[in-house]
Amino acid sequence: MSGFDTRWLDLREPADHAARDPFLLDAAGAYLLAGGEAPLAVDLGSGTGSTLRAFGSRAKATRWRLVDNDPRLLEAAVSRLPDGEAVERVEADLTHLAPDVIDGARLVTASALFDLASRGFVNDLAARLGERRIALYAALNYDGGMRWEPPHPVDREVVAAFNRHQTGDKGFGPALGPGAMEALREAFTEQGFDVRVAPSPWRLAAEDEALHALFVDGVVSAVAQTDEVASSRLDDWAARRRETPPLCKVGHWDVLALPR
Ligand SMILES: C[S@@+](CC[C@H](N)C(=O)[O-])C[C@H]1O[C@@H](n2cnc3c(N)ncnc32)[C@H](O)[C@@H]1O
Numbered sequence: 104m105s106g107f108d109t110r111w112l113d114l115r116e117p118a119d120h121a122a123r124d125p126f127l128l129d130a131a132g133a134y135l136l137a138g139g140e141a142p143l144a145v146d147l148g149s150g151t152g153s154t155l156r157a158f159g160s161r162a163k164a165t166r167w168r169l170v171d172n173d174p175r176l177l178e179a180a181v182s183r184l185p186d187g188e189a190v191e192r193v194e195a196d197l198t199h200l201a202p203d204v205i206d207g208a209r210l211v212t213a214s215a216l217f218d219l220a221s222r223g224f225v226n227d228l229a230a231r232l233g234e235r236r237i238a239l240y241a242a243l244n245y246d247g248g249m250r251w252e253p254p255h256p257v258d259r260e261v262v263a264a265f266n267r268h269q270t271g272d273k274g275f276g277p278a279l280g281p282g283a284m285e286a287l288r289e290a291f292t293e294q295g296f297d298v299r300v301a302p303s304p305w306r307l308a309a310e311d312e313a314l315h316a317l318f319v320d321g322v323v324s325a326v327a328q329t330d331e332v333a334s335s336r337l338d339d340w341a342a343r344r345r346e347t348p349p350l351c352k353v354g355h356w357d358v359l360a361l362p363r
Pocket residue numbers: 104105106107112119147148149150151152153154170171172173176195196197198213214215216219274
């Protein structure tokens with residue numbers, strides 16, 4: 104299991120939904136719906152089903168297969184479906200992706216996943232989707248940019264250390280971290296896909312207090328593991344960031360790769 108908890112995923116979902124590029128989401132939905140009767144979308148690293156919910160009414164008349172290695176999250180995803188709706192759930196480790204996981208798909212989706220993954224995983228996925236002419240919609244790939252308002256003198260150091268931590272092994276080998284969008288663009292372009300990208304930054308404001316607090320905790324915990332920022336400076340930074348939730352922009356990119 105990967106250890107993502109539902110509280111974190113629930114808190115980030117409204118920020119994620121607000122951040123997703125609406126044009127790429129519409130284009131992904133239109134591509135899926137054009138796939139004949141009840142086309143299949145396979146959501147990799149589905150968590151509790153945020154991507155399925157982001158598709159909203161675009162998901163009507165389509166089928167979904169949710170894939171995750173955490174059975175608790177899959178259970179939560181199913182429990183949140185409206186009455187009468189069903190999805191296929193597959194408990195699987197993506198680091199050993201069995202070919203049948205994507206069988207029959209018209210569209211593979213993922214959100215907040217590829218920054219955890221390795222270049223090898225992305226290249227391999229692009230090759231498999233290319234062979235089968237399956238499209239990819241990959242939302243919310245962290246790009247390494249974090250801008251706080253008001254700024255703090257230690258921001259730059261904290262973000263640099265956080266970004267280095269992002270490239271550590273998250274189960275797939277060295278992670279792409281902030282390089283995920285570029286790796287997706289390169290790999291899918293190489294396989295002949297028509298690749299479109301769009302920014303999808305989080306813009307956290309004072310009212311996102313609970314998400315902001317957990318986000319700061321996550322940044323502090325990651326940075327502390329790097330030993331790259333003196334603990335007194337990190338403590339000072341964290342105290343200031345917890346005091347008053349500032350405005351914070353966190354860079355992400357969405358990617359849509361359609362077979363030509
Ligand atoms: C940051 S969460 C994103 C969840 C969901 N897509 C969302 O946007 O809310 C990453 C998800 O990838 C899943 N995951 C991470 N490593 C995995 C692996 N090796 N195999 C399958 N799922 C994995 C986690 O369990 C988690 O649900």
